[in-house]
Amino acid sequence: MPNPHVMAESRAIPVALDTAFHRTLVLPLPELFTRWYGPIGPVKAVHNQTGEWGTVGQTRTVTQVGGGAMQEELTLVDPPRAFGYTLTGIMGPLGPLVSHVEGEWRFAPIGTGTEVTWQWKVYRKSAPAGAALPIFARLWHGYARQGLAQLSDALVR
Secondary structure, eight states: OOOOEEEEEEEEESSOHHHHHHHHHHSOHHHHOOSOBTTBOOEEEEESOOSSSOSTTOEEEEEETTSOEEEEEEEEEETTTEEEEEEEEEESTTTTTEEEEEEEEEEEEETTEEEEEEEEEEEESSHHHHTTHHHHHHHHHHHHHHHHHHHHHHHHO
C-alpha cells in the first residue's frame, strides 16, 4: 500500500476539553459542513446511521451537495482525546483519485480552551492519482479551516 498523503488543520476553541470532544463527536455533519470550498461541497445528508454517533464499528453513508458520497466507519473513540474514522466507497470528484481516507479528530487542552486538530490520511488509487493529491490538499486545508471555524461557532454558542 502506498504511503498516505497526510494533511491536518488545528484551531484553538474556548471550551473545555470534555465539551469539545463530546459535542464534536455527535454534531450532525450537515450542521458542521454547510458551505462550499472551491469544488468541495457541503454535506447534504447522513443516511443509514443507527443511534447517536459514538460507538466503534458504527457505519453511515455521507452524501454531499454536488454528488459526492462515501461510507464512513467509526474506528476509534478515545474520550476526551480523539476519535477516528475510515472513509471508503468514495464517489464523486474524489472517486477516481482516492482509495480510502483515515480521518481523525484530536483534542488537547490549550490555555483556557481546547486545541482541535482534524487530520486526513489520504490513500491514492494509483500513482497518476497521487500527482493530483497536492492540489486536492490545498483545497482540503481551506475546507478544514472553514469547518473548524464553523465548529468553533457551534461549540461556543
